[in-house]
Amino acid sequence: MSTAASATGVTSRDAAHSLFAQTMQYVATTTGLFALGAYLGRDLHGAIGIIAFIAAFGALIGMQFAIRRSVGAAVALLSAFGLLMGLAIAPTLAYYAAADPAALWQAGGATALFVAGFGAAGYATRRDLTAIARIASWALIALIVFGIVLIFVQIPGGAVIYSVLGLLIFAGLVAFDFQRLRRSTDLASAPLMAASIFLDILNVFLLFLQLFSRTSE
Template sequence: MSESIAYPPAGATARDRTHTLFAQTMWYVALTAGLFALGAYLGRDLVGGVGIVAFIAAFASLIGMQFAVRKSLNLTVGLLAAFGLLMGLATAPTLAYYASADPQALWQAGGATALFIGGFGAAGYATRRDLTAIARIGSWALVALVVFGIVLIFVQIPGGALIYSILGLVIFAGLTMVDFQRLRQSTDINSAPLMAASIFLDILNVFLFFLQLFSRREA
């Protein structure tokens, strides 16, 4: 890793450090996405139980990053890499199912996700309005969405899956804007792996919501 990227010169302006943070974070997002794709490929024949174990391990890696960031940047990046690979393994059975049953939905969801993240990310990065309130509302709304998803497992609600996906996209539109605004406002280079993990989770969740929508449309 280039020292000029990881550690800007001492005399660099706040704008320089922000631009460096943006570039570094996007590099980490790309790295995580690449390892996610590798994990999804390697785990394409895994059974669901292994995917659950991989998801728990990925969550543990994410928690570990919160502590490692205060001690070692290299350790934090290593945990981020493990997180991406494990998330790929965790979602591999789902992606493999869609690849065999409805491959067109995968491409449509991927394209829609790129436009969604690009649009709302740019809006969040450019806006001068404080999005702190959206962050609080989005966090609680996400908890409510998880509860709603659990209810759907046990209770048949007409159009429940469609409602769940649309609400999820609305919530992550706000959270994506918040994450990109934080990226513009911060100048702490060491926060790049954590920001990358947050943005990657935005991308992954949006992709999965779109995947549900497009697969339902084709049904």
């Protein structure tokens, strides 16, 4: 009986490791397509970026339905999502590349360290992070509302406050998403997990970009 339990444990660990490898491969591919989209869309106007943004989230919603029928279709939609998000964010990145290119490199390096650190902590911890993720999700909604307020109301240091609070929120979300990678053994869920982690990375990058560009002024 102990042999069977041991075999089951090994199988679960192997499945978890396979899920981690598959998910991170999808994340890397999506990131590469995002970079390609950002390069191709560097001269696009803002209106086209908005259309690409809407289309990207259409692809993300489509993944929720496609994953039940075909993993291949979900992966194709994930790829389209990464490319479209690159096109959508391209005007913003082009602006920073012209105005403050150092902020791009600083934000990229800080994002890598941030995700590696909190991702490793979430993957390693045995504490259930579901409650933290729930709080972080509600806090993210509050942050979005705060960001809308900042558009209309001038608050001293508001952009810095927004960035710091956003990083605190995504620290919890990154840790939770990587914990899900360790706990799940469903390989079919890899595209959806990759989309979630990619969005974590993208948001952290944009928050650091805003923060570093502010501190360099």
